[in-house]
Amino acid sequence: MQLSYWENEHWFTNVDYTIVGSGIVGLHTALRLRERFPESKILIIEKGPLPQGASTKNAGFACFGSLSEIIADLNNHTEEEVISLIQKRWQGLQLLRKRLGDAAIDFKPYGGYELFLKDDTAGYEDCMRRMPFVNEVLKPLFRTDVFAKEIDRFDFKGIQEYLVFNPFEGQIDTGLMMQALLKEAVAQNILILNSQTVIACHEKLDNVEVSLGDFSFTTKKLLFATNGFAGGITKGALTPARAQVLITEPIPNLDIRGTFHIDRGYYYFRNINNRILFGGGRNLDFEGETTTEFGQTELIQNQLEKMLRETILPNTDFTIAHRWSGIMGIGSHKNPIVQQLSEHIYCGVRLGGMGVAIGSIVGMELGDLVS
Structure with a gap:
């Protein structure tokens, strides 16, 4: 492809900062760079027609981890590490809401719930036993108990007696959130080019040459915000993880409201526009779901439908x-x-399935890392 004078002059000449990825992290990185360097030329490159990856494909949970997830993390990380991570997720949610406003992202403070299946007696009892300890650990951050037992009022089937309720969780409209972020970026004179894949980059003394296949350009700094697609630049510290999701047609008189977690967050569902959005099941086939290929599998989709039919909507046609x-x-x-x-290349990746919560903070940190 041959660029015109106008295209080359206005898009690809004197580029100060190029960000690869126009998702939550990439857009927050660009906005932070604009705050720090008001006169700079900032370009975002996105390989998809929409933000590829998870930013426009997530379930819209404004959460920071269910009780069973936090307990699992405490088994594998130090207490200080877990508290720090939850704090970062919580601060990230507040930053996202403050930047865009609750109305723009349709934030609903319905709270979050965790269900425990009948055959998960050991996990259920462990969570009940350790709940006071986890609440105590989190009290300096939230000033009150985060988790509490609650009787099931949703008529779920095949679950343990109590749900675990978290009043600090909410839900957002992922599409509205991304539209609001994109509008903010455009308003801040940040250039966004979609359907452009970075084929290669070559670092020079004073800049980086970026190849988009048909042509190349130079940028003073190159920042990768490609999360699950960044395995190649992290030298094995990151692996992709596919999440499969489905949504029902509208259900008359649907009385389920909130964000819901099952099995350490491997399954999750919520209400949206009188529908149930339900995702997860990666734990049924970790190897098969360690992929950057989009798509569904019969194994996981069948399990999602089975759980919808038997546990979540047992007395409802859908x-x-x-x-x-x-x-x-x-x-x-x-x-x-x-x-x-x-010297000129940076990255902000590996969000651990918590992009809505932590993506804004990661973008801010990435923007602050650059000189």
């Missing part, structure tokens, strides 16, 4: 309206990777 998938970035450690990779 029809599946739509299915999709998103790609997350995970690793052996839950902390995000925000670091300088070389």
Whole structure:
């Protein structure tokens, strides 16, 4: 492709900062750079027609971890690490709401719930036993108990007696959130180019040459915000994780309201526009779901429908309206990777399935890392 004078002059000449990825992290990075460097030229490159990955494909949970997830993390990380991570997620949610406003993202403070299936007696009893300890650990951050037992009022079937309720959780409209972020970026004179894939980058003494296949350009700094697609630049510290999701047609008189977690967060569902959005099941096939390929599998989709039919909506007729998938970035450690990779190249990746909560903070940190 040959660029015109106008295209080259206005899009690809004197670029100060190029961000790869126009999701939550990439947009917050760009907005932070605009705050720090008001006169700079900022370009975002996105390989998809929409933000690829998970930013427009997530379930819209404004959460920071269910009780069973936090207990699992405490088994594998130090108490200080877990508290720090939850604090970062909580601060990230507040930053997102403050930047865009609750109305713009349709934030609903309905609270969150955790269900425990009948055959998960050991996990249920462990959570009940350790709940006071976890509440005590989190009290300096939230000033009150986060988790409490609650009787099931939703008529779920095949679950343990109590749900665990968290009043600090909410839900958002993911599409509205991303539209609001994109509008903010455009208003701040940040250029966004979609359907452009970075084929290669070559670092020079004073800049980085970025190849988009048909042509190349130079940028003073290059920042990767591609999360689950960043395995190649993190040297094995990150692996992709596909999340499969489905949503029902509208259900008359649906009385389920909130965000819901099952099995350490491997399953999750919520209400939206009188529908149930339900995702998860990656734990049924970890190897198969360690992929950057979008799509669904019969194994996981059948299990999601089975749980909908038997546990979540046992006395309700429903029809599946739509299915999709998103790609997350995970690793052996839950902390995000925000670091300088070389003289002019940086990254902010590995959000651990908590992009809505932590993406804004990771973007801010990435923007602050650059000189």
